[in-house]
Amino acid sequence: MVLDITQIGNPVLRENCQEVTVAELAKPEMQTFIDDLIETKRAANGAGIAAPQVGKPWRIFVVEVKDNPRYPYKPETELTICVNPEITFLTEERYLNFEGCLSIPDLRGKVPRCPHILVKAWDRNGQPFERQVKGITAGTFQHEDDHLNGIMFPDLADSRTFSTWAEFEQRYEADVREGVKDIVTKWGE
Ligand code: ZN
Numbered sequence: 001m002v003l004d005i006t007q008i009g010n011p012v013l014r015e016n017c018q019e020v021t022v023a024e025l026a027k028p029e030m031q032t033f034i035d036d037l038i039e040t041k042r043a044a045n046g047a048g049i050a051a052p053q054v055g056k057p058w059r060i061f062v063v064e065v066k067d068n069p070r071y072p073y074k075p076e077t078e079l080t081i082c083v084n085p086e087i088t089f090l091t092e093e094r095y096l097n098f099e100g101c102l103s104i105p106d107l108r109g110k111v112p113r114c115p116h117i118l119v120k121a122w123d124r125n126g127q128p129f130e131r132q133v134k135g136i137t138a139g140t141f142q143h144e145d146d147h148l149n150g151i152m153f154p155d156l157a158d159s160r161t162f163s164t165w166a167e168f169e170q171r172y173e174a175d176v177r178e179g180v181k182d183i184v185t186k187w188g189e
Helices: 020-027 028-043 135-148 163-187
Strands: 047-052 060-065 079-089 095-101 105-114 116-122 128-134
Touching: 020 028, 020 060, 028 047, 028 060, 028 079, 047 135, 060 135, 079 135, 095 135, 095 163, 105 135, 105 163, 116 135, 135 163
Parallel strands: none
Antiparallel strands: 047 060, 060 079, 079 116, 095 105, 116 128
């Protein structure tokens, strides 16, 4: 079922989300919720979505990029469900990622992101996993993880980089495509 996406101003987006227990994760309602979260992300063409974006203050997000019309220049990445994630930065380096958010209509802005991270999380069955994530995809994981701590991308962006989607497409998208190629060449993904 496609769920309603909460919009900026809704207090759930500013909550410090709760960890999910193994017992909670095992409940059929929680498994249905995760299916709905994935379906909602796909219906909205998001690169990722976090539980508070559908009104639940739980530490769960999903990331997946495949044939994405919102971000046609982003490298593809397989569906990854992260429960109770922890992200560690593996380099001091930062790059500027031009971000948007399903919970913030018609705004994009440049956010400094770490291009090499370690993600430790549980999968939807409560099995722990670790994955190193690089480049543009690492930025997507950091954006979703921020949602679990009540942080939204404009909090981290220089407001002078803010742009509507139409202005972005007209003025910046071509440069961003080139910048993405450079990051992919340097970091992979
Ligand atoms: Zn977002």
